[in-house]
Amino acid sequence: MILALVTLALTAHAADPHAAGVAPEVALSRLVDGNRRYIADKPIHPGQRAADRTRVSKGQTPHTMVLTCADSRVGPELLFDQGLGDLFVVRAAGNNVDDHLVASLEYAEEHLGSRLLVVMGHTACGAVKAAATTPAGTSAGSPSLDALVADIQTCMGPLTPAQLKDPTLRDAVHANAVGAGKALLAESPLLRHAVETGHLQVVPAVYDLASGFVTFDAPLQASPSTGPTPAHEAAAPAAAKPAQGDDHGATHGEAPHH
Numbered sequence: 001m002i003l004a005l006v007t008l009a010l011t012a013h014a015a016d017p018h019a020a021g022v023a024p025e026v027a028l029s030r031l032v033d034g035n036r037r038y039i040a041d042k043p044i045h046p047g048q049r050a051a052d053r054t055r056v057s058k059g060q061t062p063h064t065m066v067l068t069c070a071d072s073r074v075g076p077e078l079l080f081d082q083g084l085g086d087l088f089v090v091r092a093a094g095n096n097v098d099d100h101l102v103a104s105l106e107y108a109e110e111h112l113g114s115r116l117l118v119v120m121g122h123t124a125c126g127a128v129k130a131a132a133t134t135p136a137g138t139s140a141g142s143p144s145l146d147a148l149v150a151d152i153q154t155c156m157g158p159l160t161p162a163q164l165k166d167p168t169l170r171d172a173v174h175a176n177a178v179g180a181g182k183a184l185l186a187e188s189p190l191l192r193h194a195v196e197t198g199h200l201q202v203v204p205a206v207y208d209l210a211s212g213f214v215t216f217d218a219p220l221q222a223s224p225s226t227g228p229t230p231a232h233e234a235a236a237p238a239a240a241k242p243a244q245g246d247d248h249g250a251t252h253g254e255a256p257h258h
């Protein structure tokens with residue numbers, strides 16, 4: 001009986017199409033393909049049957065980590081047409097991280113073998129809008145909201161009047177996704193090391209609520225300039241602002257996926 005169970009477990013493991021440590025480029029192609037199916041209204045809903053539930057009950061090797069907003073209109077498994085055990089998803093309003101969320105991502109990278117981390121904002125994000133429209137020195141409504149708004153303001157940097165008028169807030173959302181990714185690497189030596197050694201890619205992205213399209217940036221570099229100090233604890237906010245030049249990375253990085 002025991003032998004039979006062991007054999008069954010080994011068979012199930014061998015049959016698992018999601019081997020640990022899927023290359024970042026392969027993981028990204030799965031997301032791009034799944035997003036195309038979702039946009040075309042032709043999802044195949046992979047990995048969502050009873051047999052898949054049984055398979056993943058024995059363990060998980062998610063090919064991608066996703067850090068995204070808590071917004072009810074942003075469902076990573078839906079918009080990437082992925083299944084059980086495919087995505088390790090961490091969510092918080094504004095897709096910024098605190099210590100517990102960093103720990104979750106470190107766990108997935110270190111113990112589950114995930115080699116791609118997508119930091120995904122979305123158009124018309126309420127948290128980004130709150131950060132964009134809350135003047136310095138005023139409260140967003142509570143101490144917790146004030147802390148969230150301050151983190152997002154640090155990540156996205158100053159906005160032009162034209163950017164503030166855009167109802168989609170696309171530029172601000174993109175800057176916040178890039179800034180959140182950089183803050184994550186600044187805060188986590190483990191993830192930074194994984195990027196430096198080529199084991200992990202951190203890719204900012206923006207999800208368009210109306211079209212369903214996800215635009216991916218080129219992977220972030222683990223620049224020493226990000227430093228060991230967590231961005232949200234930096235004494236001078238100006239020191240942690242993402243460079244304006246980063247916006248050009250989006251145009252460059254998204255080209256291969258159009």
Ligand SMILES: [Zn+2]
Binds near residue numbers: 093122124125127
């Ligand atoms: Zn949001």
